Structures are given as C-alpha cells and as structure tokens.
Amino acid sequence: MTVIGSATPRGAIPPTRTHDLDAVVVGAGGAGLYAALELKQELGPEARIGVISKLYPSRSHTGAAQGGVCAALGNTEEDHWEWHWFDTVKGGDYLVDQDAAEVMCRDAVETIINLEHLGLPFDRTEDGLINQRRFGGHTRNYGEGPVRRSCFAADRTGHAILQTLFQQCIKHEVVFFDEYQVLDLALPGGPAGPVSGVIALQLSTSELHAFRARAVLFATGGYGKVFKVTSNAHTLTGDGMAIPYRRGLPLEDMEFFQFHPTGMYKLGFLLSEAMRGEGGVLLNDRGERFMERYAPTMKDLASRDVVSRSIYLEIAEGRGIGGGDFVHLDVRHLGAEVLNKKLPDMSGFIRTYFGLEPLTDLVPIQPTAHYAMGGVPTDIDGRVLADETGRVVPGFYAAGEVACVSVHGANRLGTNSLLDILVFGRRAGKKMAAELANLPEPIVDADAEASVQARISGLLAGSEGERPAVIRAELQEVMFAKCGVYRTEELLTECRDAVAALRVRAQRLLVQDKGCRYNTDLGDALELEYLLDCAEATVASALARKESRGGHAREDFAERDDVGWLKHTFASRDPASGSMSLAYKPVTITKFEPRARTY
Numbered sequence: 236m237t238v239i240g241s242a243t244p245r246g247a248i249p250p251t252r253t254h255d256l257d258a259v260v261v262g263a264g265g266a267g268l269y270a271a272l273e274l275k276q277e278l279g280p281e282a283r284i285g286v287i288s289k290l291y292p293s294r295s296h297t298g299a300a301q302g303g304v305c306a307a308l309g310n311t312e313e314d315h316w317e318w319h320w321f322d323t324v325k326g327g328d329y330l331v332d333q334d335a336a337e338v339m340c341r342d343a344v345e346t347i348i349n350l351e352h353l354g355l356p357f358d359r360t361e362d363g364l365i366n367q368r369r370f371g372g373h374t375r376n377y378g379e380g381p382v383r384r385s386c387f388a389a390d391r392t393g394h395a396i397l398q399t400l401f402q403q404c405i406k407h408e409v410v411f412f413d414e415y416q417v418l419d420l421a422l423p424g425g426p427a428g429p430v431s432g433v434i435a436l437q438l439s440t441s442e443l444h445a446f447r448a449r450a451v452l453f454a455t456g457g458y459g460k461v462f463k464v465t466s467n468a469h470t471l472t473g474d475g476m477a478i479p480y481r482r483g484l485p486l487e488d489m490e491f492f493q494f495h496p497t498g499m500y501k502l503g504f505l506l507s508e509a510m511r512g513e514g515g516v517l518l519n520d521r522g523e524r525f526m527e528r529y530a531p532t533m534k535d536l537a538s539r540d541v542v543s544r545s546i547y548l549e550i551a552e553g554r555g556i557g558g559g560d561f562v563h564l565d566v567r568h569l570g571a572e573v574l575n576k577k578l579p580d581m582s583g584f585i586r587t588y589f590g591l592e593p594l595t596d597l598v599p600i601q602p603t604a605h606y607a608m609g610g611v612p613t614d615i616d617g618r619v620l621a622d623e624t625g626r627v628v629p630g631f632y633a634a635g636e637v638a639c640v641s642v643h644g645a646n647r648l649g650t651n652s653l654l655d656i657l658v659f660g661r662r663a664g665k666k667m668a669a670e671l672a673n674l675p676e677p678i679v680d681a682d683a684e685a686s687v688q689a690r691i692s693g694l695l696a697g698s699e700g701e702r703p704a705v706i707r708a709e710l711q712e713v714m715f716a717k718c719g720v721y722r723t724e725e726l727l728t729e730c731r732d733a734v735a736a737l738r739v740r741a742q743r744l745l746v747q748d749k750g751c752r753y754n755t756d757l758g759d760a761l762e763l764e765y766l767l768d769c770a771e772a773t774v775a776s777a778l779a780r781k782e783s784r785g786g787h788a789r790e791d792f793a794e795r796d797d798v799g800w801l802k803h804t805f806a807s808r809d810p811a812s813g814s815m816s817l818a819y820k821p822v823t824i825t826k827f828e829p830r831a832r833t834y
C-alpha cells in the first residue's frame with residue numbers, strides 16, 4: 236500500500252489506485268447496507284461486494300431516525316396493506332406512482348419480519364408481538380381515523396436498523412471502505428452507460444482510488460443541508476444526486492422537499508412525529524389546539540405538509556407564541572411512563588438543548604427542512620433511468636433517500652422512508668445480483684479519473700478566493716427563505732438568480748488547508764459544489780411547477796392542477812453548454828383516482 240505522509244508534497248494528489256470488485260455500493264445507511272447484504276446472500280461468499288462510505292457506517296443518518304418504520308402488520312388493531320397503499324398515494328397528493336407504492340406496501344410486511352429475524356430488537360406488545368403506534372397520515376379503512384402502523388424500537392428505530400444490518404454485513408464479509416468519498420462515476424461511454432465503477436477520495440490520506448465494478452448502487456441519502464434550518468446531518472449534501480446530474484443525467488421531482496412540522500425552534504433538530512403519535516398536540520399563542528380547524532379528522536396527525544402549512548398560517552395571522560415565528564408542542568399530559576420509556580431520546584433532547592422539562596413545560600417548535608421526495612429516478616428495482624422515457628443506464632442503480640421511485644410523490648408520510656430504504660435497498664441488491672452476469676466487464680474511465688485529479692488539484696492550488704462556508708451559509712439562507720414552505724414566482728425567481736450568482740462565486744473557492752490528512756476544508760468545497768447543483772435543480776423545477784401539491788405550496792397558484800400538472804418533473808443540465816432543461820413524465824395511476832385531499 237502506498238503510504239502518504241510527510242514525503243508527499245503539500246497540495247499534491249497521489250496517483251490513482253485501483254480496486255476490482257463485482258459490485259460497489261456507495262453509502263452505508265439502511266438502503267446501502269440492505270442492498271450489500273442481499274448481494275452477498277444472492278451471490279455467495281466468493282462475491283466481492285464493497286461498501287464505500289464517507290462516514291463510518293454507524294454514523295449514517297439512518298441511525299438518527301427516531302419514530303419508526305411502518306407495515307400493515309395489524310398487531311394491535313385491524314390493518315391492511317391496501318389501506319397503507321391508499322394512505323401513501325393520498326399522502327403524496329396523488330403524484331405517487333401507484334404501481335411502485337403497491338410494491339412497497341405489500342413488501343413491507345415481509346420486510347419487517349425479515350428484519351426481526353435478522354435480530355432487530357423491536358418494542359413488543361404484552362403478547363410478545365411487534366408493538367405499533369400511530370403516525371401522521373396513516374389511517375384505518377381509507378381515511379376513517381388514525382391507525383397503529385408504525386413499528387419501533389423506542390425512539391431509536393433507525394439506530395436499531397443500522398446496527399442490525401451492519402452486523403449482518405460484517406458477518407457476511409462485505410468489504411467496507413470507510414471514510415472514502417465518492418466524487419465521480421466511471422461512465423466511459425457517456426451518460427447512456429454502462430457504468431463501470433466510481434472514483435473516490437480516501438479522506439484520511441487524500442489518495443484517489445478507482446473502484447472498478449460491473450454494477451454500482453448509489454445509496455447516499457438526502458441533501459437537507461441546502462436549507463438553513465434542517466433536521467439533517469452535516470454530511471447530507473446531495474453528493475449522489477449531483478454526481479449523475481453533472482454527467483447530464485436527470486433528477487426527478489426535486490421541487491418536492493418536505494418540511495417537518497416539529498423542528499426544535501432555531502436549532503432544527505427533529506422532535507419525532509412519534510411525540511404526536513403518542514398523543515402530543517400543537518398549541519398557538521392563545522393555547523388553542525389549532526390543528527382541529529385545519530384537519531378535523533386527523534388533527535395533529537394530518538400529513539406533514541398540511542401541518543407545516545397550518546403552523547405558518549397561525550404565525551402569519553399573529554398567533555405564533557408572543558407574536559413570534561414559532562408555536563408550542565404540548566406533551567405534558569403524556570406522563571413520565573410514556574416520555575421516559577417510549578420517547579426517551581426526544582425527552583432528553585428537550586432537556587439538554589432547551590433546558591425545559593417536557594412533563595411540565597411547553598416546547599417551542601418550527602417547521603424544519605427534513606426530507607427529499609425527489610432524487611435520482613429509478614424503476615421499482617432500483618435501476619436508474621436515463622430519461623423520462625424509462626430508458627435505464629446499464630449497471631447503475633440507486634435506492635434510499637437519494638432515489639425517486641416514486642413512492643412518496645409530492646409528500647412523504649412519516650415512517651415511509653425507513654420502509655422505502657429497506658424495501659427498495661433490498662430489491663436493488665437482488666436486481667444487481669440477477670443482472671451482474673449480463674453486464675459488460677468494467678473498463679477504465681481515464682477521463683473521469685483525470686478530471687477528478689484536476690478538480691482537486693485546482694481547489695488545492697488556489698491562494699485566493701472565497702471560503703466555502705461563507706457561500707454555503709448564503710445558499711442555506713436564501714433556500715430557506717425563498718424556496719421553503721411557501722413559494723411565489725417572485726421569491727423563486729430571486730432564489731434562482733441568487734443560486735446562479737453563488738455558483739459563479741463558487742468557481743473561485745479558497746481551500747486554506749493544503750494538507751493530505753482529513754482535509755475537511757477540501758471536503759467543504761467539494762460538498763458546496765454538490766449543494767449548489769441540487770439547489771439549482773430544485774429551484775428550476777419549483778419555478779416551472781405552477782400549482783400547489785404536497786410539499787410544493789405556491790401562494791400564486793394555490794390549487795392543485797391535475798389537468799396541467801399531474802406529472803413528474805425531470806430536470807437535467809447539459810454538461811457541455813451548462814444549460815438546464817425540464818421534461819415531464821406521466822404519473823402511473825392503477826387504482827386510486829385523484830381526489831380532493833382532506834384530513
């Protein structure tokens with residue numbers, strides 16, 4: 236192995252090293268780990284399956300997921316996967332591809348049981364069954380009232396999923412490349428494919444590595460760090476969306492970004508919907524339970540887009556707390572037993588970060604940027620689509636939050652994301668295993684390797700320019716203010732122009748650290764470029780969509796318009812000219828005709 240230390244001149248990039256694998260999974264969250272496990276199980280112990288992750292696997296954001304993962308097990312009351320299917324379609328404001336959502340809701344039951352068999356320690360009922368609780372938008376009998384569908388391990392469900400899958404991957408001898416950041420795809424024949432690997436930076440040494448493989452899965456999570464107030468970890472910078480986008484491949488439905496109603500005021504950290512699932516309620520300055528007015532049946536458990544908008548309306552009408560820009564979450568009546576046993580982490584957050592006691596104090600909350608409904612377009616087996624006609628890119632797969640299948644449409648229901656990453660991570664792993672033998676031998680993409688080398692050398696060489704953090708802060712500010720819960724033509728146009736100006740400024744970044752060891756300064760610069768790409772696609776898609784649907788609320792086009800806009804957006808940028816274009820793809824409707832959405 237090449238040892239990089241003091242002998243390496245500062246700022247120099249060591250030569251590329253190569254690794255030959257059968258399949259590469261980028262990302263060690265729930266989606267990536269389940270896919271890797273499935274690949275090993277399908278292909279046997281001889282298969283060389285590598286997981287590349289810029290974080291140590293157990294630090295992936297899946298581990299921060301709190302409230303639960305849903306499946307119509309019917310363990311505590313009657314439930315059916317068809318009800319779950321309907322709720323998912325309605326929750327997504329009918330932009331969901333119904334064939335894909337059917338697969339997810341059907342597969343959910345078997346997937347949860349499989350996870351239990353892999354060792355996941357779910358909470359139990361007194362009879363020893365997997366316990367279930369309520370979550371927003373999940374209903375009994377097609378909308379009659381809330382149903383208990385979320386399976387959970389206290390309020391640490393994601394942590395339990397991540398640990399279980401990681402242990403299984405270790406057991407099955409998946410090879411891990413921890414703290415390697417993938418920077419490009421090997422696409423020697425151009426964006427139409429086939430994909431023949433990835434190029435990654437080893438963070439501890441700044442060495443470049445080329446991973447050659449016949450199949451590559453992106454499972455790199457979301458891009459919530461594009462917004463100022465967010466529940467997302469610092470590392471969620473949309474790398475896996477920006478990399479194919481830079482190569483001219485499309486991103487689907489990027490205008491749909493979910494704002495979760497209960498972020499901790501100013502901090503953005505999430506207070507799980509499980510707090511309302513267990514009985515918590517929202518109160519305005521007058522102490523009114525205002526959700527009763529906006530969603531008479533589901534009240535505080537209406538879907539997230541509805542609750543976040545209701546909070547903004549209360550604030551706009553002067554009923555924020557003290558006339559300010561937040562409202563209260565009241566969990567006092569849940570009692571010590573529920574707060575300490577079923578919601579221990581949430582209660583701890585409130586005590587630690589606010590110095591408040593959830594048993595006696597009201598908790599200040601505001602909507603926080605949370606989840607990307609859009610992303611890299613795929614079919615139901617994780618195969619990445621090259622365009623809106625459904626042509627696939629051979630050898631390229633995506634699953635988890637980075638992907639758009641689309642099962643969440645315009646708004647995701649709580650607990651459906653953990654389900655999505657598990658069901659589609661697993662399906663993608665199976666499909667990769669099935670297709671591997673028929674994919675071509677990987678060949679070197681010398682152009683991609685040279686261009687990554689040049690990009691990094693360029694960033695390290697500069698001695699003047701702007702600090703990435705300054706531009707990132709401005710980007711987050713403008714995206715939160717102008718492309719947030721409520722949007723207008725004027726705000727979005729200003730936002731588009733601001734993002735374009737920031738892109739120009741970002742061409743001259745100052746990376747002060749010129750060293751090779753854990754150069755986080757360099758990492759910030761690379762991630763800023765990805766955030767800017769994701770922002771560009773998001774704003775362009777939002778500006779074009781002249782209707783309100785799910786997470787995309789336009790004050791100037793307040794109604795949903797099924798005649799004009801019941802279609803998916805595909806945003807792409809021509810790598811040669813830099814010009815953006817938008818194309819559209821019809822929504823697949825197999826059972827539920829679009830109806831007015833009330834909760």
Ligand SMILES: Cc1cc2nc3c(=O)[nH]c(=O)nc-3n(C[C@H](O)[C@H](O)[C@H](O)COP(=O)(O)OP(=O)(O)OC[C@H]3O[C@@H](n4cnc5c(N)ncnc54)[C@H](O)[C@@H]3O)c2cc1C
Pocket residue numbers: 261262263264265266267287288289290291292294295296297298299300301302303304392393415416417418454455456457466467468474475505507605606634635636637649650651652653654656
């Ligand atoms: C605070 C919080 C609470 C949540 N609670 C719930 C919940 O209760 N229920 C629910 O259904 N959903 C919940 N969600 C959403 C859900 O957790 C996420 O959507 C889901 O975990 C994403 O999983 P993933 O496997 O797609 O990606 P992540 O778990 O985000 O993992 C991404 C992986 O990609 C790697 N990576 C990224 N870029 C690169 C790169 N360039 N090179 C190499 N590796 C890279 C990272 O290292 C990481 O391993 C929550 C989200 C948050 C933020």
